[in-house]
Amino acid sequence: MxxxxxxxxxxxxxxxxxxxxxxxxxxxxxxxxxxxxxxxxxxxxxxxxxxxxxxxxxxxxxxxxxxxxxxxxxxxxxxxxxxxxxxxxxxxxxxxxxxxxxxxxxxxxxxxxxxxxxxxxxxxxxxxxxxxxxxxxxxxxxxxxxxxxxxxxxxxGEGVQPARESFGLAGLMLGQAVPVMIILFLLFPRLPGPLWGAPQDSTAGVTGLSDSMSPGAISELLQSDAPAFRVSFVHDPPPPAERYWRGPVFWQFDGSTWRRGRDMGTTAPPLILEPTNLVTHTINLEPHQQRWLLALDVPVSVPPDARMTEDQYLVAGQPVRRLIQYTVDALPDGVLEPELTPERRQQALALPDQAAPRTQAMARKWRDQKDDDDVLIQAVLDHFHQEAFFYTLSPPPMSREPVDQFLFEARAGFCEHYASAFVVLMRAAGIPARVVTGYQGGEYNRLGNYLLVRQSDAHAWAEVWLEGRGWVRVDPTAAVAPERIESGIRTALAGDQAAPDFIRRGPGWGMARLQWALWRDSIDYYWSGWVLAFGPERQEELLERLGLGRLDWRGMVTLMVVLVGTVVLVFTAAFLWRNRPPKADPLAAIYGHFCRRLARVGLIRAPHEPPLDFGRRIARERPDLAEPVLDFIQAYVALRYGPAPDLTQYRQLQGRLRRIKP
Amino acid sequence: MPWPTCDGVLLPPMNTLPSSPASSIDAILTQLNTVILGKSGPIRLALACLLARGHLLVEDLPGVGKTTLAHALARTLGLQFQRIQFTSDLLPADILGVPVFSSERKCFEFHPGPIFSQLVLADEINRATPKSQSALLEAMEEQQVTIEGITRHLPVPFFVIATQNPQEQIGTFPLPESQMDRFLMRLHLGYPDAAAERALLRGQDRRELVETLPTQVDGSALLALQQQVTQIHVSDALLDYLQAIIAHTRQPGIYRMGLSPRAVLALLRAAQAWAMVDHRDHVLPEDIQAVLPPVAGHRLHLRESPGLAPEQVTRRLIEAVPVP
Structure with a gap:
């Protein structure tokens, strides 16, 4: 075989x-x-x-x-x-x-x-x-x-292609795939959340605010230079001192750790607002494995697929496992919870009996001296400001009764120490108070026109409830280290040995490097905003902006198929155009006409048969046609192959063709 | 006689152009056909080859009239004629000539060889050694001979008719393919048909007849004819067809080697000459098809079935390429 x-x-x-x-x-x-x-x-x-x-x-x-x-x-x-x-x-x-x-x-x-x-x-x-x-x-x-x-x-195949040709063809194929890729990217129906349910370990180790606050919890975040989120504003961004980004709110204190307390699962009571100072902003939130969505203090609108808690912070339907983007309205001077229910009032005053006895005692002493809540609060802040309190990342260890130890012995701590101590003081003095965590500050990126908020901007502050004014933000850290609030963490901690390099070197560190960092971050911003965060909402927004209205997945698939089909057609047409047969000569066309006319009576020209030979053969086989056929062929040959053909004779050629009636 | 001596350069005498190329060509053909009977096709091709400034290889048995054809062509066209019988002991100097010391003039005087002639018949070229063969072929290609550092131009027009006997194998040196490429055409004369043979038998002795032939065109008129060949019009449509043929021969897997650019030029020039012999001022696909067998037959070899006759090979080529 x-x-x-x-x-x-x-x-x-x-x-x-x-x-x-x-x-x-x-x-x-x-x-x-x-x-x-x-x-x-x-x-x-x-x-x-x-x-x-x-x-x-x-x-x-x-x-x-x-x-x-x-x-x-x-x-x-x-x-x-x-x-x-x-x-x-x-x-x-x-x-x-x-x-x-x-x-x-x-x-x-x-x-x-x-x-x-x-x-x-x-x-x-x-x-x-x-x-x-x-x-x-x-x-x-x-x-x-x-x-x-x-x-x-x-x-x-068997032939050995030069390497350049293999690469060239691959490049050409990928180049042709680019439009298809863009169409699929933009139009492929998106599912909310990752398609396959991102494996749990996929983003492990990504840091963010946790759902409790104990001493050291936030200073830990300071070790990370990583972006937490980026914000772009419809109008100008608020001044640095107003850049409070609201995260989870803590009520429950066990002596050292703050927790969220009982989540009622209710939505916040709608605020009565005068929408004068609404700050609309769009946030690209990096994945942090928790459910809260950071927003400028205080958010008043709810992005899709999220809800507003009764403490007026946003919670997503599921943990943020990929970069997401949402738009929120914030009302910096809104009145939060003008009426406090007795139940919540009780929660906002609760302190463990044995916790921080010295602090509680001091608070009661102040209470006795000052009736007015505002005066009392100011006194506490003045205390932080005037006494030798330090703002540092490396407070001495405070193991037992951390609040007492902080207030009376160490007098050195980080924002969570101040916020925690302040709320304990307030509660002991009978003023409803709670701890709010989130971020404070943010670096304005001129190139990308957005604010970059890093993990190192993590912050904790307090809110006290005052009659008629609702929850009011009080930041004790501002009393100790006003520069932290005004100029950011870098200024506040410049020179602090415990701070990571990028903070310790302060804001003036390497302008060129800063410039480069700005560039890189703006690129990252657009990459994350337009590529990674391109979810269902972004897709909808884009389609609407293109004037396509709201398309459901069927509409998108149809549009996708049509567009991909168009691309394929365009490339096919280009391919055919480049490999098109040489432009049909009018003479060749008329000769083809002639050949078809004779083929109908069985005088078929072999493909390789030249015109004169064909004419002679016809003359032999059909002497009756000899005269008009040879007449035509001679004219045709002279026009097609002769020197300086006179194309005005083309019409005469057609006349000669008409004379042939087989 | 304008013959090169010590200075060695020959200039063609100036003459007038023939009044009508068509009538001179007809006169030439008519005269040749009276000498070589029943071979009008090969005679036309041979004339076209000469007009296209190519050289001719005639491959045939002895005695079919190769020498007569050469001789008749020389007489009719008024060309000086020399015949070189190639033998195994032929030396290059026997073809090209030698410098001989002249005692009178006290210098080396060049004695030109038979190649210094307008029409050279190289008889049985495959019997000489490759060295002598290449001496001839180089002279053919370059139209000049260089001996002892002095370059001597060959006369113009210069036309070589080489013959070889394909049947003889022993003691021969077949021309390599690269040398075959230097011949514009390869022809077969073949036996005459019965009528022609009878006329031959009845008629005068051919050699004597040749001696009496009048000259129809002189050397310079022939040069003018050769010049006119290049003016024969070639249309784009024809070049499309020619290039389709070339492309076909260069497709991988069919032929051992496609047609070289030199072969393509030869094909076009031959087709132009053929058109002129046919009294046309433009080339037709018919002309390409007519000259393709003699021009491409010795240049193309099928990859499969190498034993196929050259006529079959070129026939297949013609049939494979559609005429536009």
Whole structure:
């Protein structure tokens, strides 16, 4: 039996080294997992790739089936041993990467190599489980390009394509894919929240305000330079001293830790407002694993899929696991809860009996001297201001009765110490009070026209309830370190040894660097605002802005299909146009007409038959047609092939054609 | 006779152009057909080859009239004629000439070889050594001969008719493909048909007849004709067809090698000459098809079935490319 023809389906193109390209592309795709996965995962895969490369170059033998089975079992075992599961983000990715390496070790045919290419694309996607920042996206673009080039090379057939051509075609294909990518990105129906329910561990370690406040909780956040959220305003941003970003509110105190207390699950009573000073702002909130949505103090509108708590802060329907964007109206001078129910009044005055006895005693002493709440509050603030209180990140340890220790011994602390002590003092003095956490400050980015609020801007302050004025914000930190409020954390803590570098060096540190940081952050802002936070709301907004109104998912899919179809049509048309047959000569057209007319009576011109020969043949076969046919052909030949053809004779040629009546 | 001596350069004498190229061509053809009977096709091709300034390779058995054709052409066109019988001991100097010391003039006097002639018949070229073959072929290509550092131009017009016997294998040196490329056309004469053969048998001795032939066109008129060949009009539509043919030969997998640019130029020039012989001032696809077998036959070889006759190869090529 003759050997089967070597076809693309069952052999690998050997001479073009397409397999080495596939190997290299997979290597590029998995390289970032060096940072995401245990070292051995990437190392073992790299060894498998190198082994297969060695086989290709004839240096190493192909592993036997038994070794492969053994390796597969071993790798699965290793992943199970490391993660205790084969599912979830980390275990799944480790398994995928390892198995991609093993798949190449059994790659013998073209089809296997194609599977390798597609596994490469999958490996690229997995990188986004770990980071969605711009550098990662750019690197992945390179990886997609490399993988596509390998795909091109693998399909180039027997001929050896120059490398430049493989890359060129891959680039062309990706370039043509860009419009389709943009259409799919903009129009693919979005689900609220991540599509697959982001694995729990995907954003672990991202910090933010927690749902309780104990001494040291906020100063811990100060160690992080990471952005917490970015805000853009419809009008001018408020002055620095007004930049209080409201987060969770704490009622319950156990002597050292503040908690939210009983969440009634009710929505706040609607405020009676005069909407004069409404500050509309849009926030891009980084994921923080909790449900609160930060907003300028005090928010009065509720973004979709969120609710307003009775303490007038916003809570999302589910934990914020990806960057989200929402728009809120805030009323800086709004009256919060003008009537306090007895039940809530009691909660706002509650103190554990044994907590901070010295503080409580001092508060009662002040109460006795001063009847007026305002005077009392001012006295407490003056106390913080005039006595030797320090604002520092490294207070001495306060283990037992932290409030007493802080107020009477250490006299040094961070915002949470002051807020906590102040609320305890107020409550002991009979003024309803509570702790509010959130952020204070924010850096204005001129380039992007937005405020950047970092984790290090985390803050805690107090609110007291006053008859007729509702909850009023009192920030004891402002009494101790007014510069913290006016100029931000960097100024307040410049020189504090416990503060991280970026705070300690103060605001004047490296203008160029600051400029660069501004640039980088504005790019990040747009990236996060327009790419990462492009959820259902943004999509809706965009479609509305394009005048398409509110489209449901069916409308979006239809629009998407139509647009993608248009792109495909445009590219097809461009392709056909570039490869169009040479412009039809009117003479060729009339000759074609002539040939068809004769073909109807069985005088069919062979494709290679030149005109004069054809004419002579007709003259032989149909002497009755000889005269008009030869007349036509001679005129045609003279026009088409002769020197300086007189195109005015074209009409006469048509007349000659009409004379032929077979 | 304008013959090169010590200075070695020959200038063609100036003459007037023929009044009508068509009538001179007809006169030439008529005269040739009276000498070589029943071979009007090959004769036309041979004349076209000469008018296209190409050289001719005639591949045939001995005795079918190769020498007569060459001789008749020379007589009719008024060309100086030399015949070189190629043998295995032929040396390049036997073709090109040698410098000989002249005792009278006390200098080396160049004695030109038979190549210094307007029409050279290289008989049985495949019997000489490759060294002698290439001496001839180089002279053909460059239209000049360089000996001892002195370059001597060959006469104009210069036309070589080489013959070889394809049947002879022993003691021959077949021309390599690269050398074959230097011949514009390769022709086969073949046996005459019965009527022609009978006329031949009845008629006068051909050699004697050739001797009595009058000259129809002189050398300079011939040069003018050759010049006119290049003026024959080539339309875009024709170039489309020509390029389609070239593209087909260069497709991978069909031929061992596609047509070279030199071959393509040769094809076009031959088609122009053919059109002129046919009294036309423009080239038609018919002309390309007519000259394709002799021009491409010795240049194309199928990758599969290498034994196929050249006529079949070119036939297939013609049939594979549609005329626009």
């Amino acid at each position: 003759a050997p089967l023809p070597r076809t693309l389906e069952n052999t690998l193109p050997e001479r073009s080294h397409a397999l080495l390209w596939v190997i290299a592309a997979i290597g590029v795709a998995m390289a970032p997992h060096l940072f995401n996965q245990p070292l051995w995962v990437v190392l073992i895969t790299a060894l498998a790739l190198i082994w297969r490369g060695g086989v290709h170059l004839g240096r190493l033998p192909m592993p036997s089936r038994w070794i492969l089975v053994l390796l597969t079992v071993l790798m699965t075992g290793l992943v199970l041993g490391r993660y205790g599961t084969l599912f979830g983000r980390d275990a799944g990715v480790a398994l995928l990467v390892l198995m991609t390496g093993l798949k190449l070790l059994e790659t013998r045919t073209y089809r296997d190599a194609m599977v390798g290419v597609f596994l490469g694309y999958f490996v690229i996607i997995t990188n986004f489980f770990y980071s969605q920042e711009i550098p990662v996206a750019l690197y992945m673009l390179v990886a997609v390009f490399a993988t596509t080039a390998a795909l091109v090379r693998l399909n180039a």
